[in-house]
Amino acid sequence: MQKVVKYLQIEQDIISAIKNGELKPGDKVDSESILKKKYNVSTITVRKAFADLINQGYLYGVQGAGTFVTKQKMIRGLTSISFSEELLQQGYTIDMHINSIEEIQNPDIAEKLGISEDAKMIRIERVRLANNEPVAYHISYVSANLLTLAQAKSMKRTRSFYKTLNEAHLYPAWVNENYSVKYITDSNIYTQMNVKHGYPAFFIRRTAYDNQDNILEYSETYFNSDWYSVTVNIKA
Numbered sequence: 001m002q003k004v005v006k007y008l009q010i011e012q013d014i015i016s017a018i019k020n021g022e023l024k025p026g027d028k029v030d031s032e033s034i035l036k037k038k039y040n041v042s043t044i045t046v047r048k049a050f051a052d053l054i055n056q057g058y059l060y061g062v063q064g065a066g067t068f069v070t071k072q073k074m075i076r077g078l079t080s081i082s083f084s085e086e087l088l089q090q091g092y093t094i095d096m097h098i099n100s101i102e103e104i105q106n107p108d109i110a111e112k113l114g115i116s117e118d119a120k121m122i123r124i125e126r127v128r129l130a131n132n133e134p135v136a137y138h139i140s141y142v143s144a145n146l147l148t149l150a151q152a153k154s155m156k157r158t159r160s161f162y163k164t165l166n167e168a169h170l171y172p173a174w175v176n177e178n179y180s181v182k183y184i185t186d187s188n189i190y191t192q193m194n195v196k197h198g199y200p201a202f203f204i205r206r207t208a209y210d211n212q213d214n215i216l217e218y219s220e221t222y223f224n225s226d227w228y229s230v231t232v233n234i235k236a
Contacts, residue, residue, distance in 0.1 A: 006041045010049035018058060018069055027069045029059065092130040098156060099125040099192070103149045109141050112207065112218040120144040122152045124161065127192050134193045135227040140219040146170055165216065173211040177204055184222055193224055201225055 017023040030038070035046045050067055053059040061067045101124050107117035115121070121141050128136040140161060142152070147168050155164040165172065182203035184190040190197055202223035208216045 006039055007045045007049040007052070010035060010039055010041075010046065011052055014049070014053060015058060023069050025069050028066045029069065031066060093132070095129040095132070096159060097127040097129065097134075097192070099127065099188075101125075101149070101152050101155065103144055106141075109218060112215075113141060113143055114215045115143050115145070122147050122149060124152060124155065126155075126161075130227065133227070135224050137189050137193055137222045138219060139221070140217055142170075142217050146216065170216050171210060172208040172216055175206050175208045177206045179204055181225075182222065189222060193222065195224065 014023070014029060023029065032043055032046045032050075035041070035049075036043060039045070050059060050061070054061060054067075057070055059067050060070050101122070103120050104123050105118060105120055106123075109121060110117045110119055113119075113121060121143055124138075124140045124142075126138050127134050128138060138161070142165075147165070147170065151168045152164065154167060155161060158164050158167065162172065180203050181200050184193070184195065184199045184201050185197060187197070190199055193199075193201075195201075202225050204219075204221045204223065206217070206219045206221065208219075210216055
């Protein structure tokens with residue numbers, strides 16, 4: 001059996017403790033001196049393990065205080081139209097809090113939906129939870145000609161925006177997304193996301209289309225940047 005290099009053994013043991021819940025986000029890991037004695041290694045070896053785990057996003061260091069477990073980020077791989085599906089794929093427990101489902105008129109949003117400025121639309125506002133923590137605030141708009149208020153309210157049962165659309169025979173095939181950073185100044189949003197006024201959130205404008213390129217939804221989402229990152233693979 002091949003012997004595992006000591007610093008890799010330390011890394012593997014810490015990662016395992018994080019994944020099985022023995023070490024939780026915010027927990028302080030054993031100090032250099034404790035790990036030196038536990039593994040019978042040098043300071044250099046322990047620091048190598050710590051440096052690797054910090055670079056990999058598992059730990060972070062606080063000068064004079066120690067080394068701690070980081071909060072796990074949701075890494076958006078852009079592999080699914082559904083944000084919920086990507087969370088589930090990464091092992092999160094998901095839920096949502098629905099703030100409002102209402103029929104409105106909004107000329108600016110109507111233009112984005114490709115409907116007349118006085119047309120009615122459904123607006124759905126909800127907070128996305130991952131492992132019981134708020135990670136995103138979604139505001140979705142759908143033409144009332146496609147989704148009725150009664151159909152939209154079934155989301156309280158389905159607990160999923162896209163399941164609700166599917167029940168109304170609406171099937172998004174592809175989306176266009178625009179990413180930026182936006183400071184949250186709406187007290188309702190920053191309070192429910194448990195962040196401070198002026199928090200710099202990832203802000204995503206999304207337009208969803210069916211397979212005939214008809215617009216089904218326009219949405220605006222604030223993502224908690226402490227929880228969210230995007231990874232894109234580009235092939236030559």
